[in-house]
Amino acid sequence: MERSRVLLEAARIIRERSEELATMETINNGKSIFEARVDIEISWQTLEYYAGLAGSMAGQHVQLPGGSFGYTRREPLGVCVGIGAWNYPFQIACWKSGPALASGNAMVYKPSPFTPITVVLLAEIFREAGAPPGLFNVVQGGASTGEFLSKHPDVAKISFTGSVPTGSKIMEMASKGIKPVTLELGGKSPLIIFSDSDLENAVNGAMMANFLTQGQVCCNGTRVFVQSNILQKFTEEVVKKVKKIKIGDPLLEDTRMGPLINRPQLEKVFAFIKGAKEQGAKVLTGGEPYIPEDQKLKAGFYMTPCVLGDCKDDMTCVKEEIFGPVMSILPFDTEEEVLERANNSTYGLAAGVFTRDIQRAHRVVASLQAGMCFINNYNVSPVELPFGGYKKSGFGRENGQVTIEYYSQLKTVCVEMGKVESVF
Numbered sequence: 427m428e429r430s431r432v433l434l435e436a437a438r439i440i441r442e443r444s445e446e447l448a449t450m451e452t453i454n455n456g457k458s459i460f461e462a463r464v465d466i467e468i469s470w471q472t473l474e475y476y477a478g479l480a481g482s483m484a485g486q487h488v489q490l491p492g493g494s495f496g497y498t499r500r501e502p503l504g505v506c507v508g509i510g511a512w513n514y515p516f517q518i519a520c521w522k523s524g525p526a527l528a529s530g531n532a533m534v535y536k537p538s539p540f541t542p543i544t545v546v547l548l549a550e551i552f553r554e555a556g557a558p559p560g561l562f563n564v565v566q567g568g569a570s571t572g573e574f575l576s577k578h579p580d581v582a583k584i585s586f587t588g589s590v591p592t593g594s595k596i597m598e599m600a601s602k603g604i605k606p607v608t609l610e611l612g613g614k615s616p617l618i619i620f621s622d623s624d625l626e627n628a629v630n631g632a633m634m635a636n637f638l639t640q641g642q643v644c645c646n647g648t649r650v651f652v653q654s655n656i657l658q659k660f661t662e663e664v665v666k667k668v669k670k671i672k673i674g675d676p677l678l679e680d681t682r683m684g685p686l687i688n689r690p691q692l693e694k695v696f697a698f699i700k701g702a703k704e705q706g707a708k709v710l711t712g713g714e715p716y717i718p719e720d721q722k723l724k725a726g727f728y729m730t731p732c733v734l735g736d737c738k739d740d741m742t743c744v745k746e747e748i749f750g751p752v753m754s755i756l757p758f759d760t761e762e763e764v765l766e767r768a769n770n771s772t773y774g775l776a777a778g779v780f781t782r783d784i785q786r787a788h789r790v791v792a793s794l795q796a797g798m799c800f801i802n803n804y805n806v807s808p809v810e811l812p813f814g815g816y817k818k819s820g821f822g823r824e825n826g827q828v829t830i831e832y833y834s835q836l837k838t839v840c841v842e843m844g845k846v847e848s849v850f
């Protein structure tokens with residue numbers, strides 16, 4: 427209950443300061459203030475949710491023959507390290523610290539060096555909320571700091587959000603100390619639109635699946651499979667909507683797309699689009715540098731959101747994670763065919779299906795190789811639901827009750843009520 431009170435108070439402070447925190451997150455990352463507000467809301471909800479679970483953690487009591495019994499205790503792991511990506515800086519820190527602190531651990535958190543600011547505010551908020559000094563700590567730095575933390579003998583667990591290559595290195599380092607890891611890695615998720623779906627809803631779903639945070643979202647549904655008989659209509663509607671996305675100063679109320687995180691990321695995205703064209707894809711809209719009229723934004727890393735048509739499964743833009751505002755549209759004919767193609771990826775973070783046929787919806791998600799599946803929506807992540815990947819998208823989960831298991835260990839106590847029956 428004591429942990430719960432601290433988390434609830436931290437959630438209250440975040441709620442009270444949400445406008446200031448959202449503004450800082452926009453400055454930190456470049457996402458629109460509109461989206462940053464949602465991130466902050468999800469963040470305090472996460473702390474409230476785990477505050478609720480903190481007081482209910484308990485073990486089991488098991489009766490054994492002869493009056494003997496056993497019981498289990500759920501114990502903290504110790505010092506947990508959180509290493510975050512730059513796309514959801516404050517929210518990722520809350521997704522990790524909420525369950526870590528609720529379970530009785532301390533946390534050392536390293537944000538991405540591209541977004542160092544807001545997690546420091548979170549640390550201040552935890553202190554103000556009554557967390558003892560040293561319970562939640564922020565260490566700034568890049569790869570070498572992350573390696574130092576991952577190898578440190580006093581660290582009991584590492585929870586990492588980032589790319590597959592870094593995740594693999596962290597797992598290797600953790601293996602030396604036999605430390606558990608949670609890996610929330612990249613994705614190239616499929617979104618399947620059947621011709622019986624509500625078209626407007628499906629178009630909106632595809633927009634939500636591709637263009638939040640300038641397309642820099644791990645679970646984005648960037649391989650949009652559309653049943654052939656609605657391909658033309660769907661594509662026209664999507665392109666119309668994408669052209670209307672308001673790009674510009676992320677601090678303005680009506681902006682829906684700010685700049686990408688940095689120059690190398692922008693160039694990486696352009697290189698993917700160039701490669702896509704060379705491999706035969708057609709740019710249906712966007713994919714160009716965008717220079718806002720506002721003089722002070724001229725050097726910003728802006729681009730117009732892009733839709734690629736005439737895509738084939740073996741194109742690089744369809745196989746690899748772009749991590750920018752680029753949607754690839756792929757036609758399909760049958761359910762069987764699309765399932766095989768959707769699962770033909772080394773990733774397995776998320777997947778979505780739009781259909782009005784309820785049997786088909788559940789049949790399809792049952793066969794999709796992805797940790798987070800959406801039916802008739804995309805990219806909603808309520809804290810009550812576990813989130814995490816299959817295959818190279820990682821393992822372990824964030825959010826939901828199950829995450830407590832990833833931040834604690836189980837002790838079994840066996841109690842003898844009779845005499846020791848020695849065999850010697």
Ligand SMILES: NC(=O)c1ccc[n+]([C@@H]2O[C@H](COP(=O)([O-])OP(=O)(O)OC[C@H]3O[C@@H](n4cnc5c(N)ncnc54)[C@H](O)[C@@H]3O)[C@@H](O)[C@H]2O)c1
Pocket residue numbers: 509510511512513514536537538539567568569570571572573576587588589590592593595596609610611612613643644645747749775
């Ligand atoms: N599954 C998820 O929940 C989720 C969420 C957001 C982002 N992502 C993924 O993250 C990637 C983009 O983020 P990024 O560019 O920040 O990823 P990244 O792997 O480059 O960096 C992530 C973090 O790891 C640190 N780091 C880098 N090298 C390290 C090393 N050798 N040892 C320890 N730490 C190291 C970085 O400083 C940063 O804090 C994308 O692939 C995206 O899909 C996944």
